[in-house]
Amino acid sequence: MNGSLRFSPNVVDMKLKRGPAGLGFNIVGGVDQPYVDNDSGIFVSKIKEDGAAALDGRLEEGDKILAINGVQLEDLTHGAAVDHFRTAGEDVELLVLKKFPLHMNGPSDSQPDHQSSAFSLGMLAALAGAAVLFSFIFTRHIRKHF
Known part of the structure; x- marks a missing residue:
């Protein structure tokens, strides 16, 4: 992991206390099950309602977890990452890269979609x-009948 990444404004260090339902989120990814194209990192797939992560409020679906208790999750299999979460203890420190727009699997084109704006304007012009x-037809029809 790039050392300067820790000081990026999109990287957040957060501490969670494990609750009765664990940390309160699910993960996806790993070198054997990549979730994002060209990135084998570990990502948050679901925040469980009333879990530790939901109560804290900072972790979101789509965030990438870079490290847990100082252990980097880069280049791990999904199972190895899950083991780190299971054995992390009651007080857990996460280093998280907050999600970016279009970060998840989807269109790889990062260009804005101008076509949908043009389509909307075209539809508006057609309706007008x-x-x-x-x-015009209605007023001509009314004039004929009076």
Whole structure:
């Protein structure tokens, strides 16, 4: 792990106290089960309601967990990462990279979607044109009957 990453504004150091239901979140990823394209890291897949993570409020689905109790999770299998979480003890320190927009599997193109904006404007123009046409026909029809 890059040492300068710890000081990134998107990296958060948080401490959780294990509750009756554990830490209160599920993880995915690992070198044997990559969750994100070209990244074999460990990611939060679900925050359990009323669990330790939900009560703390900082951990979110999609966040990448870089380390637990100082142990880096880089280049581990999913099972090895799960073992680290299971044996972490009651007080757990996590180093977390907060999720980025479009960080999860999905379109790999990071360009904004201008096509949907153009489509919306086109639909708006078509509806406005239809309204004008309807008004024109309606007023001509009314004039004929009076």
